[in-house]
Amino acid sequence: MNPQDHPPTAAASQPGRRYVRLSLQTACLLTVAGCLYGLLIAGPLGLLSPVERVTVPVALVVCTGAFVFLWMLSIDGLVRLSQGLSLFFCVYLTINTLNALFLVADGYAPFLYLIWFVPTYIFVYSICDRTFANVVALTTSTVALLAVIADVLRQGEAALGSVRTAAEVIAVLSQFVAIVLLIGVSRFRERFATERAKATIAAERLAETQRLLQQLGVSEARYRNLVENSLDVICVLDADGRFVDVGPRATETWGQAPADLIGRRLVEIVPGEDRPSVQRFLSDVRVGNEAVSREFRVSGRDGTVPMLWLGRWLPLEGAVYLAARDMTERIEAEKRLRQSQKLEALGRLTGGIAHDFNNLLTVVIGNADAIERGSEDRSMRPLANLIRRAAERGADLTLRLLSFARRQPLQPLPVDVGELVQSTAGLLAHALGEGIRIEIEVAAPSCWSVIDPVGLETALLNLAIYARDAMPAGGRIVLRIDRSDELPRAAQTETGAGKGPYVVVQVADEGEGMTPQARDRAFEPFFTTKPAGQGTGLGLSAVHGFVLQSGGDVRLESTLGQGTVVSLYLPAASADGGPARVAGTSAAGPKAAIGRILVVEDDPLLRESVAEQIVTLGYAVDIVGDVRAALRKLEEGRSYDLVFSDIVMPGGMGGFDLAAEIRRRWPALPVLLTTGYAEEERVSGNATDLPILRKPYTLPLLAARLREAIKD
Numbered sequence: 223m224n225p226q227d228h229p230p231t232a233a234a235s236q237p238g239r240r241y242v243r244l245s246l247q248t249a250c251l252l253t254v255a256g257c258l259y260g261l262l263i264a265g266p267l268g269l270l271s272p273v274e275r276v277t278v279p280v281a282l283v284v285c286t287g288a289f290v291f292l293w294m295l296s297i298d299g300l301v302r303l304s305q306g307l308s309l310f311f312c313v314y315l316t317i318n319t320l321n322a323l324f325l326v327a328d329g330y331a332p333f334l335y336l337i338w339f340v341p342t343y344i345f346v347y348s349i350c351d352r353t354f355a356n357v358v359a360l361t362t363s364t365v366a367l368l369a370v371i372a373d374v375l376r377q378g379e380a381a382l383g384s385v386r387t388a389a390e391v392i393a394v395l396s397q398f399v400a401i402v403l404l405i406g407v408s409r410f411r412e413r414f415a416t417e418r419a420k421a422t423i424a425a426e427r428l429a430e431t432q433r434l435l436q437q438l439g440v441s442e443a444r445y446r447n448l449v450e451n452s453l454d455v456i457c458v459l460d461a462d463g464r465f466v467d468v469g470p471r472a473t474e475t476w477g478q479a480p481a482d483l484i485g486r487r488l489v490e491i492v493p494g495e496d497r498p499s500v501q502r503f504l505s506d507v508r509v510g511n512e513a514v515s516r517e518f519r520v521s522g523r524d525g526t527v528p529m530l531w532l533g534r535w536l537p538l539e540g541a542v543y544l545a546a547r548d549m550t551e552r553i554e555a556e557k558r559l560r561q562s563q564k565l566e567a568l569g570r571l572t573g574g575i576a577h578d579f580n581n582l583l584t585v586v587i588g589n590a591d592a593i594e595r596g597s598e599d600r601s602m603r604p605l606a607n608l609i610r611r612a613a614e615r616g617a618d619l620t621l622r623l624l625s626f627a628r629r630q631p632l633q634p635l636p637v638d639v640g641e642l643v644q645s646t647a648g649l650l651a652h653a654l655g656e657g658i659r660i661e662i663e664v665a666a667p668s669c670w671s672v673i674d675p676v677g678l679e680t681a682l683l684n685l686a687i688y689a690r691d692a693m694p695a696g697g698r699i700v701l702r703i704d705r706s707d708e709l710p711r712a713a714q715t716e717t718g719a720g721k722g723p724y725v726v727v728q729v730a731d732e733g734e735g736m737t738p739q740a741r742d743r744a745f746e747p748f749f750t751t752k753p754a755g756q757g758t759g760l761g762l763s764a765v766h767g768f769v770l771q772s773g774g775d776v777r778l779e780s781t782l783g784q785g786t787v788v789s790l791y792l793p794a795a796s797a798d799g800g801p802a803r804v805a806g807t808s809a810a811g812p813k814a815a816i817g818r819i820l821v822v823e824d825d826p827l828l829r830e831s832v833a834e835q836i837v838t839l840g841y842a843v844d845i846v847g848d849v850r851a852a853l854r855k856l857e858e859g860r861s862y863d864l865v866f867s868d869i870v871m872p873g874g875m876g877g878f879d880l881a882a883e884i885r886r887r888w889p890a891l892p893v894l895l896t897t898g899y900a901e902e903e904r905v906s907g908n909a910t911d912l913p914i915l916r917k918p919y920t921l922p923l924l925a926a927r928l929r930e931a932i933k934d
């Protein structure tokens with residue numbers, strides 16, 4: 223399309239808003255100044271005619287009002303105002319010219335008014351369109367010419383030698399000369415504005431074309447990058463199912479270069495048993511308007527690759543656009559998920575078994591303690607001791623079952639990490655065999671940390687076994703203990719923590735090391751580099767989860783052929799931290815204490831056993847079977863020194879709910895909770911500052927915890 227197809231409008235040839243306003247301001251100010259001169263100086267001197275005494279004030283009012291209102295007008299309003307003022311100025315000059323010619327005796331007044339038409343026309347042509355200016359200028363000049371002719375005829379022969387007449391004629395002729403010149407200038411200006419507008423339009427179209435071409439190039443590059451960097455294989459097939467274009471991901475996914483696939487049919491790279499599915503897929507794509515998805519395999523360089531295909535038929539191009547995603551990782555993830563769900567189900571099963579079994583063991587141990595301590599028949603005491611020891615072995619068996627199912631709760635205690643590592647070295651030496659030499663380096667004394675000692679021993683054992691497996695010919699494992707004020711910078715970025723202090727336990731080996739890919743995935747659950755059946759891929763992930771749950775972090779550094787270093791960053795204990803000791807567990811037996819305890823337990827057998835044990839300790843006991851009954855007891859106003867409650871109970875409310883309600887309504891009343899479940903998070907989710915007594919427990923331990931809870 224040519225620029226001539228869009229010629230500039232009349233408005234395009236008109237001056238801009240700023241120029242029009244400036245021109246109107248100047249004209250109004252000059253007119254106001256002249257009017258003030260006439261009213262303030264010429265008027266008192268008697269130089270104004272009766273007509274001028276009317277026209278001058280009118281001009282003053284009109285120009286003053288126009289000057290005030292032009293600030294509030296848009297460009298269209300300014301154009302209309304300029305036309306109105308132009309017409310007013312011409313009428314004003316015409317009236318005063320006629321007045322000077324026929325009513326005023328002063329001979330040169332007509333010349334002054336006539337000559338003022340020239341600057342007025344310049345003003346009119348500068349701010350108004352040419353048609354309007356021609357009408358106004360020619361009309362007023364014609365009137366002025368007729369008036370001068372009439373004045374000459376009126377003077378008769380006296381006008382032939384009159385200077386006044388000559389001045390009037392020159393003034394009228396100058397008007398017409400000015401009109402002719404202004405018409406030429408106006409035409410030139412309009413033509414110039416038209417050409418400039420055409421040039422502007424052409425430049426804008428050129429810029430728009432360049433912008434569109436640039437956007438097209440950017441878009442093409444963006445989508446090309448999208449295809450080349452996509453995790454999916456992007457390809458295009460023609461109507462016969464032959465490859466027209468193939469993304470570079472095909473090389474990595476299928477082991478075939480895109481250039482080798484061009485011209486081949488899709489069914490040619492698919493195993494024979496999947497080819498009917500491919501034919502149906504392509505048929506469904508061609509007949510539908512929506513995208514179609516299907517799963518079938520592709521014969522790759524290293525075997526068949528399961529792919530998820532998404533296709534769309536574009537009839538205008540006669541092509542099928544396909545996106546194929548490698549489903550290998552998803553299938554493996556689904557297998558891992560099923561395995562994880564099995565472990566989760568096993569964990570829930572063992573947790574429930576542990577709860578019920580621990581309740582039974584609590585009853586057995588409690589009664590065995592009572593018989594052993596209170597029976598007058600001394601022959602019964604060895605039997606009671608045997609029963610208690612068997613029950614404790616049952617408790618240990620429950621703990622092992624929970625450990626197998628990864629549901630063992632953490633019991634953090636202040637631990638001297640250096641001493642624990644040294645004491646664990648003997649166990650590691652027996653577990654790893656004679657081909658492995660263990661060295662311990664303690665770089666900092668007094669490395670205390672608040673952590674579960676059993677969990678830390680298990681983590682060290684897992685890491686040592688991994689180190690041994692990395693050194694099939696034997697070698698050296700170094701256990702290094704040190705302190706650090708902060709985590710490594712990478713760990714700070716990942717975990718959001720950084721400030722210490724930390725106790726650092728490093729397990730270093732001289733083994734085969736890891737590839738960067740294996741190192742990046744080392745802590746992923748179920749990831750293993752061992753052959754099938756020789757590793758679960760859960761050892762390092764369990765270590766990672768244990769340390770993070772304990773408030774620390776794990777760093778792994780490994781280079782292929784140069785060994786591996788695993789660093790455990792454990793939260794350091796306070797300067798005065800020390801090993802925790804359980805008071806009141808000596809063989810001398812508990813001390814009797816006087817007080818009243820409310821026992822909340824849903825198991826009838828355990829409820830009676832616990833009540834009997836607490837009574838033997840010297841406390842008065844009230845027993846209830848659920849939380850609501852306990853709250854009713856407390857609302858009756860009876861005074862209690864302690865509420866001893868199970869955590870998991872039927873009825874929708876448990877021990878933590880009871881503790882929260884007691885804190886809200888009776889904040890001075892202490893609460894001691896007990897549970898046989900292993901997963902504290904599953905049964906709570908909050909209130910981790912409450913004391914919890916794990917089942918099963920002995921009578922001395924129960925006595926100590928009751929005294930501690932009441933004292934605190």
